[in-house]
Amino acid sequence: MNPFRRSPFVIVATVLVYLFLYAPIVGLVLYSFNASRANVTFEGFVPAFSDRVVMEGSLVKSSPCGPFHWYCDLAKNDDVAEAAGNTLTIAVTATIVATIIGTMAAIALQRYDFKLKPFSQLSLYIPIVIPEIVMGIGVLTLFSQLFGWVNEAFNLSGDARLSLGMATVTISHIAFMVPFVTLVVQARLQGFDKSFEEAAMDLGANEWTTFRRVTFPMILPGVMSGALLAFTLSLDDFVITFFTNGPGSTTLPIYVYGLLRRIITPQVNALSTVWILVVFTAVLLLQLIQNREQKQHS
């Protein structure tokens, strides 16, 4: 008995909202096959295959890749490759560090009492309640003041000078991801009965063995979802990266943003499409693995 389950209003609203969520993405993908280089109106698919690119004004008449012209174009783009590499490097490094220290903090906050605890717990909420841009410019100020001071104090010059780059982006990403990892793992730990650990110790396992053999395997799903969240946050991040990146540390979002302010060819759409596909596949795979493990365990 549920008064609203089949209410036509709810169903119509649901369909409309899903439509709203997906229409832009469908458009995005469609335009990645656009024959028009200007990419303002959709001039049909790039029509044919040929051994070289044939242009007519801003229209691509034929291409070695046919309708996938812009994807081939994208593959040849070294800037994109570099930005993709940077994005992944940053995301992987930051995720690993954030997951490790975030999990440690979650255990500390959930299991121990210590003087620093209220401060530690409170600092986790900063990235949630303060707009990202405020933190972004704060970190930028910190790095520029710190680097300026260090460079001057040690009289550094040329390549030795400290400047914004991969390191600053990664360090900042960690700071913004850690709270999310900690909060997710903490939520998992809340439902974790302490007697499992006591049982392990009772059976002769010391603290480290208890953690390795009992606690960690049991909180692993929580740690994994924390890590996944951190990874997607890092991949998606624009604001923090925007303020902390420097020459040579352009990430994909920054690269795309740069393009949007100049000329936009369907290459951007191709890039977006590839992006969606890659993330979608990755998440789907993860989901499948998780489902299989769950089945094995039950």
Added chain:
Amino acid sequence: MLKRLRENKSAQGTLLALPTTFWLFFLLIIPLFLTLVISFGKRSPDGDVIYTFSLDNYTRLFGYSTDCPNGQASCFDPLYVQILWRSLTLAFNTTALVIIMAYPLAYFIARAHPKKRNLFLFMVLIPLWTNFVIRVYAWMMLLRKEGAINIIIGWLASLLHIPFTPLEMLYTPGAVLVGMVYEFLPFMILPIYTSLEKIDNSLYEAAADLGANAIKTLLRITLPLSMPGVVAGTILVFIPVMGTFIVSDILGGRQVILVGNLIQRQFLDARDPTFGSAASLILMIMTLIVTYFYTRKFGFGEEIVAA
């Protein structure tokens, strides 16, 4: 040494929490403090920060101007106040619109067959996995004069034989609103879903048993019990909307300047970090005040983590 650590639970806890606390202290708290210090500073002619104590940046932000049209020494310049007000109203409007759109969908998912719920949730998340910037770009393409929306309306108009000139939708406040709603809609759907899903079906049965009709059940049972989700969602939507500058940058052009754009320009184009810092602190205080009153009224639910 090890034996002493083993017995000192408090030291163990401190040690475990130390890396994170240290990291957050250096990259979140010190920067905030620096921002505060700099906001009282002045800009040197070559764009550096002169450390001093001056409230000029704040008075300027609230409309005090020495650059007046009719030769007065000082006058009120509403430019920045307008920007702050615009950001605030946009954030409120976005949040309201997002709640209205998210609620039925979250309700639909929460009441769907348990086996299908994950699929529906997954469908909410997929758009979220495309990049933030890419999502704005997608709307830019849709909203353009030559974009899909105008094409569809034009096609409908021609069917009905109504004359139609393509609408100028891009670079308007409406475009920014739509972009914001799109960006943050999933952040409202997830927490509302989480709190709706917790409501036991027997509550609906009890309500019906006690004679409540559909509307009364919604108002008296469903809405109150899902408030924690709405509150969490509001925090997750309102705060980022206040600070985002890409959406207005790309969809609003030069027409819709928000406080985020103002801050960004002070740091990158106008090169006045002191004024940018002051604006950024005001932004922070505004969001904190709203969050404080909001959460004090409704509580700070665990739904934030769930999302």
Added chain:
Amino acid sequence: MTSEFAVEMRDVVKRFITPEGNEMAAVDRVTMQIKNGEFFSMLGSSGCGKTTSLRMIAGFEWPTEGEVYIEGNAMGHTPPFQRKVNTVFQSYALFQHMTVYQNLAFGLEMEGAKEEEIKKRVGRALEMVQLTGMDRRRPRQLSGGQQQRVALARALVKTPDVLLLDEPLGALDLKLRKEMQLELKALQQQLGITFIYVTHDQEEALTMSDRIAVMSKGQVQQMGTPVEIYERPSNKFVADFIGESNFLEGKIKSLSKNEASVFVPSLNTEVTGMPISAGLVKGEDVVVSIRPEKIRIADKDTKSNNMFRARVTNTVYIGADTHIYVDVHDAKMKVLEQNRISRLDPKSFYVVGQDVWLLLMPENTLVLKKD
């Protein structure tokens, strides 16, 4: 074995800080000696300090004051993994990510036992709890009773000197619980190791234990065999907590060498010839305690000592016995009569409003200090 006692607690105090910031003694100066090979129970309602005491023996908590000895050795802050005691947890705490075999093997691996030996010992332990063939299952795939056995086997496979059991049967249904009680007792006798058993269920404690410590508010109220605890409770709390009792408040009127007479105002008379325990003085306020099944009830006055006229206010027939509630002067008492003879005639039962005579036989009464 170096000590006659498997476990000894001397003046143990455990204080906690409550969430409100107050200090609270969960265990307040507890001293008890548990003999080798004994089935020892700690009995009390929740919050009486029984579980905290057990956890201090296991090593999960350390005493604030006092000392715990295992086999005569002071434990100090020895961590659990260095104590030769093992625990069966109330929640079982079976490792969900391991099979039954892996759960049992865990403790042996920690001892560094060889693969072969582990296999042998796990096999034996599973046989002992009748779970042979279940070794590849995961805990979630087992019934509650089976999980309970796995938890038991996991602790016993380590061949501990002392097995600690924290309400191990609490989650089982009544029938299974009764079966397990007998099985546990048999197992303990067969293995000859010391069991320390924590429970809030008095029947369970009485059924299984060699000795029981009745606890309340962090303190041991009485320690003794089940018979001692039931028949000679040392204070009103124990008399009330174990079984049922009628209490009559009064004042000691006269004292002889081993008998006392107590004036009971609610009966407006004296109860005479009662056996006394040590430490009572003339004129002291006391309670006379008598168990419902130890009161004789009759429909005629036989003119004996301590015979009182009463009126039936309610009767409850519950199969084996009938509970009869009576008013005696100003006192309300409960009398339990066994239904020894099969009968249907309502006239053969006491009825509400009927006048009856109660006989309080002095040897069945106890004179206890008023607390």
